[in-house]
Amino acid sequence: MSSPYQSIVIIGGGVIGSAIAYFLTMQQPGSNVTVVERDPSYARASSALSASSIRQQFSTDINIEISAYGIGFLRNVGTLLACDGDVPDIGLHEGGYLYLATPTGEATLCENHALQRQHGADVALLGPAQLAERFPWLALQDVALGSLGLSGEGWFDGYLLLTALRKKAQSQGVRYVADEAVGFDMVASDGVQHVNAVRLQSGAVLPCRYAVNAGGPWAATVAAWAGIGLPVVGKRRTVFHLASPATLPGCPLLIDTSGIWLRPEGRGFICGFAPDAGNDADFAPLEPEYAAFEERIWPTLAERIPGFEALRMQGAWAGYYEMNTFDHNAIVGLHSACDNLVFANGFSGHGLQQCPAVGRGLAELMLTGQYQTLDLSPLSIERIGRNAPLREKNVI
Ligand SMILES: Cc1cc2nc3c(=O)[nH]c(=O)nc-3n(C[C@H](O)[C@H](O)[C@H](O)COP(=O)(O)OP(=O)(O)OC[C@H]3O[C@@H](n4cnc5c(N)ncnc54)[C@H](O)[C@@H]3O)c2cc1C
Structure with missing residues (x-):
């Protein structure tokens, strides 16, 4: 079902939503992209509470390839996300x-x-x-x-990465709206759902060509608006400072x-x-x-x-x-039951390092209809329906 609307509405403005917004407007300047973020202070967002580290030591092809791109991006953040004369320094330390x-x-x-x-x-x-x-x-x-x-592994300032992505996305024309998404206006044809618009707490309705679920730990609520079960929950993790x-x-x-x-x-x-x-x-x-x-x-x-x-x-x-909770790996891309709801969820503690590759890939998917650089389809949500988990042995 094709949509009469041009805009892409991203629910959640953490690193994942902001990376997608950045890549959409970088790959296609002038794209109409709105990010809906209910808490611009990010007080409970994972992106602001992270240990902000990146590794190459995964046990699946896709995660290793995602990290290979991720480290290159992080090394070049100063150039890639420079904005209005401000050169962000995320303090990447490749300590291994x-x-x-x-x-x-x-x-x-x-x-x-x-x-x-x-x-x-x-x-x-x-x-x-x-x-x-x-x-x-x-x-x-x-x-x-x-x-x-x-080399290629270490840690950085994750909050700074988030703010640099957000600022760069805004400089490329992305609109951030401080509001809460509360539901979808849906239509269906031949059994396939389509999101016509995202409804906000304020009463605003944002028509969309694509809606993106970048709701972090709260992503299952967003998926449920389209009648899709998403096995993603918030699991508390404590970081001690010593x-x-x-x-x-x-x-x-x-x-x-x-x-x-x-x-x-x-x-x-x-x-x-x-x-x-x-x-x-x-x-x-x-x-x-x-x-x-x-x-x-x-x-x-x-x-x-x-x-x-x-x-x-x-x-x-x-x-x-x-x-x-299905297999501790990201869930990325479209679901066959809904032709324009894009998932970017379930990173299970890897989202900061995976945001560059996932942002780039999902921007390609929405702008061209397919992944152009790295094929992210091993992370497709369809693996859940097929009961075919993608096992990652190195989960921390
Ligand atoms: C303790 C800890 C350590 C970690 N260590 C690492 C690490 O070393 N390396 C690594 O790569 N990753 C790590 N992570 C994971 C990483 O931080 C996350 O994977 C990543 O930040 C997820 O980003 P996100 O944008 O999906 O989610 P979030 O940052 O949580 O952003 C989601 C946003 O969506 C908003 N939202 C949700 N629902 C709605 C709605 N209905 N309407 C409007 N807004 C909505 C929320 O307010 C939130 O701001 C760690 C996480 C934690 C908690």
Whole structure:
């Protein structure tokens, strides 16, 4: 069904919605794009509460290819998103990720490494002796192998990326509306739905050629307006800010065998963990899980990094992972039941690093009818209907 309208309405102005808006108006200047964002302060948005890191060490082709493009984009943000003489600096630090594996996890690390190397990722496997030489502050008694990103991995200021994308998109003509989308005006033909317009809380109605669901953790509500079930929920994740007299030269983003992660931040560190399934309610209040620090994180880190005996927690914050409970991977593109509702959801903790490739790909899809550069169809929502999960082994 073709639409009489030209405009594209994006629901949600976090990094995903803003990246799509930026790429739409970059690829086709003059495109009519509106972003509807109910909270321009982004107080609860994942994009503002993130650990803002990027890695190449994924276990699926598509995620590795997405990251390869992502790091190139992040390296060039100063040029790509320069605006009115303002050259954004997101402070990208390519400190690498270091995955540690026990003997049980060694084979998986090797398998992942082979796939990552096939895609040209700059990663190296290090045995205990090499690890000890490079990171003498690590205790390695239970470690069989480590996988280290030598370049292309690290961390940056995610909030700055969001504001730079938004500002650049606005300079290219994108309109941001501070309002809440509350529903769709739909029509149907031959059993296929079509979104005619997006209705807003203020009473405004925005006719659209495409509507884009970039609602982050709240994306399932938007999908439900089109009668589509989306297995995406908000899962609280706490980030702890730490101070320690110990310095850890060359400290990468460390993924411990326990699943706890740690990386440098300013003069201290930040770290986090994944709660056990039984203690991981949907949309738990965004209160940090302070108890987990004493009970779980501090003992584990002090064992892994003996210099951390005198570790102090300085503070903590919590945000939602927009968790795809089906297979922990992004859900991207159109659904066969609705010909103009575009999904960009379920990033499950990877959305900041994936926003450049997904923004570019979805802009291509809407402007030309297909992906032109990187084929994002492995992330299509249809895999849910086919019960064909895309398994990512490296979920943090
Ligand atoms: C603790 C933590 C650590 C993370 N670490 C990393 C990391 O290291 N690397 C990485 O790549 N990713 C990481 N992530 C994930 C990453 O932050 C997210 O994947 C990404 O920010 C998702 O962006 P988004 O735009 O989809 O969602 P959001 O930033 O949540 O934006 C969605 C926006 O939609 C708006 N919205 C929703 N519904 C409506 C509506 N009906 N009307 C109007 N507006 C609406 C909301 O107000 C919100 O601003 C982390 C996330 C958390 C919480």
